[in-house]
Amino acid sequence: xKTSVSRRLVLGTVTALALTFGLNQSASAxxxxxxxxxxxxxxxxxxxxxxxxxxxxxxKLFPVLEEGVDIDSIGQYCLGRYWxxxxxxxxxxxxxxxxxxxxxxxxxxxxxxxxxxxxxGGTTQDGPDQVVDAVLHRPQQPDANTQWLISxxxxxxxxxxxxxxxxxxxxxQRGDYSSYIQRNGGKVDALITAxxxxxxxxxxxxxx
Amino acid sequence: MLERAxxxxxxxxxxxxxxxxxxxxxxxxxxxxxxxxxxxVTDDQQIAFLPGSSxxxxxxxxxxxxxxxxxxxxxxxxxxxxxxxxMVSPKPKDPDAxxxxxxxxxxxxxxxxxxxxxxxxxxxxxxxxxAKAYVWAVPRPVRSSLGNMVRTMNxxxxxxxxxxxxxxxxxxDSFARWCxxxxxxxxxxxxxxxxxxxxxxxxxxxxxxxxxxxxxGPYLFLPMMGPSSIRDGIxxxxxxxxxxxxYVPRGYGLITFNWAYNIMGTINTRADHLDDLDQVQRDALDxxxxxxxxxxxxRKAVADSIRNDHRATVPDWYN
Numbered sequence: 001x002k003t004s005v006s007r008r009l010v011l012g013t014v015t016a017l018a019l020t021f022g023l024n025q026s027a028s029a030x031x032x033x034x035x036x037x038x039x040x041x042x043x044x045x046x047x048x049x050x051x052x053x054x055x056x057x058x059x060k061l062f063p064v065l066e067e068g069v070d071i072d073s074i075g076q077y078c079l080g081r082y083w084x085x086x087x088x089x090x091x092x093x094x095x096x097x098x099x100x101x102x103x104x105x106x107x108x109x110x111x112x113x114x115x116x117x118x119x120x121g122g123t124t125q126d127g128p129d130q131v132v133d134a135v136l137h138r139p140q141q142p143d144a145n146t147q148w149l150i151s152x153x154x155x156x157x158x159x160x161x162x163x164x165x166x167x168x169x170x171x172x173q174r175g176d177y178s179s180y181i182q183r184n185g186g187k188v189d190a191l192i193t194a195x196x197x198x199x200x201x202x203x204x205x206x207x208x
Numbered sequence: 209m210l211e212r213a214x215x216x217x218x219x220x221x222x223x224x225x226x227x228x229x230x231x232x233x234x235x236x237x238x239x240x241x242x243x244x245x246x247x248x249v250t251d252d253q254q255i256a257f258l259p260g261s262s263x264x265x266x267x268x269x270x271x272x273x274x275x276x277x278x279x280x281x282x283x284x285x286x287x288x289x290x291x292x293x294x295m296v297s298p299k300p301k302d303p304d305a306x307x308x309x310x311x312x313x314x315x316x317x318x319x320x321x322x323x324x325x326x327x328x329x330x331x332x333x334x335x336x337x338x339a340k341a342y343v344w345a346v347p348r349p350v351r352s353s354l355g356n357m358v359r360t361m362n363x364x365x366x367x368x369x370x371x372x373x374x375x376x377x378x379x380x381d382s383f384a385r386w387c388x389x390x391x392x393x394x395x396x397x398x399x400x401x402x403x404x405x406x407x408x409x410x411x412x413x414x415x416x417x418x419x420x421x422x423x424x425g426p427y428l429f430l431p432m433m434g435p436s437s438i439r440d441g442i443x444x445x446x447x448x449x450x451x452x453x454x455y456v457p458r459g460y461g462l463i464t465f466n467w468a469y470n471i472m473g474t475i476n477t478r479a480d481h482l483d484d485l486d487q488v489q490r491d492a493l494d495x496x497x498x499x500x501x502x503x504x505x506x507r508k509a510v511a512d513s514i515r516n517d518h519r520a521t522v523p524d525w526y527n
Contacts, residue, residue, distance in 0.1 A: 171505065183494065
């Protein structure tokens with residue numbers, strides 16, 4: 001009798017612990033994605049809303065984006081079918097430029113704003129990734145609905161895509177790059193040169 | 209094409225026929241159409257100004273004229289078709305390239321690119337400077353009110369499309385928006401409905417057809433009108449039929465309002481996209497491909513959101 005009670009107790013405890021642990025784990029995984037977006041978004045907003053100059057903001061954005069965004073995986077996605085045909089040197093050179101492009105794009109999109117804030121919505125599962133809804137509030141502009149695709153494939157949660165009003169940024173970017181390479185004789189080098197020009201131009205003072 | 213954008217429009221000339229036998233010099237345009245961001249107007253009232261026009265022209269001349277018109281239409285159609293045949297981009301054989309081709313969904317890419325380049329060029333010297341001047345001259349609250357007005361005036365089209373899509377709750381929302389904004393919102397200038405729990409939602413003929421399961425068909429870039437598709441183009445035509453403003457009877461001052469509304473709507477819509485379009489032109493390596501991709505994704509997302517709107521027909525407070 002005593003044995004059976006203790007066995008029941010032990011089994012029950014183990015099951016309860018397993019359940020609790022399991023539930024906790026799934027709950028924390030779901031929380032992690034939205035917490036992660038909240039943390040990353042918070043960091044971005046702090047930089048954007050600060051009084052720093054555009055260049056200073058860009059410098060501050062760089063480590064935050066490097067840590068929170070899986071730029072390599074996005075870069076690979078954006079090159080599409082040309083990733084396979086590119087040489088290792090081309091890949092390395094392309095990714096190096098792509099990192100700068102991302103930072104430039106983010107700082108340009110957000111840099112001019114002050115008083116930006118955001119609200120985190122629900123989280124949904126999309127295959128292995130998680131999608132976190134967030135509404136971006138910008139002063140004197142309509143609110144923008146965004147969806148952040150978070151992947152934990154690299155071990156820690158990282159942003160792999162951002163959707164604004166239904167359009168995926170990485171898919172749109174891939175359309176841009178593929179089309180450009182295709183119209184330049186399928187040469188990845190053409191894209192690399194164009195990206196380099198784009199970065200040089202971004203560094204130069206604006207003509208307008 | 210230019211006529212669609214309201215450029216190069218031939219305005220009706222109300223000339224009275226001076227005497228029989230004299231050549232009539234007034235231009236008889238049966239239907240001219242103007243484009244707006246929100247809708248367009250087809251005013252075929254000009255022909256009503258011509259009560260004596262048939263008396264002014266002899267029958268053979270008229271027949272010859274109609275014959276010539278028919279012939280030129282035929283020639284134009286043949287030319288367009290011949291042009292289109294060489295405007296189809298060939299299907300690639302490589303599986304990867306084929307997958308990309310299918311994803312772009314742009315069978316008429318060479319033609320579309322021509323239309324895109326033309327539109328960008330015309331826009332650069334017409335709508336863009338006008339929109340910039342408008343933003344410079346008109347304060348933001350006024351622009352926002354005018355934007356609200358244009359949106360409210362389009363609400364009937366949204367309503368009919370909501371009904372067509374079989375979404376009664378959405379139809380109710382747009383109906384409520386129309387009633388509230390036209391009264392409390394002073395003719396649509398203030399979006400009161402938004403604060404009353406009826407935020408704006410998009411719908412148009414193309415999206416309604418999409419909810420019926422009709423595929424988009426190849427992507428199209430319509431000159432001066434922007435990105436579209438076969439289905440969305442047809443939807444645009446349906447919307448013109450659904451817009452009550454196209455049935456406004458002449459002679460009530462409403463025509464003037466209609467023109468003002470359409471021109472204002474076009475400028476306002478262009479002004480809303482000044483920064484976006486400038487950014488695409490500046491940052492994209494191939495702005496055409498970027499716009500194509502973004503447009504098709506957005507249309508799909510909006511169609512999905514309409515399809516997945518399963519809210520109960522009556523609002524919660526009713527139960």
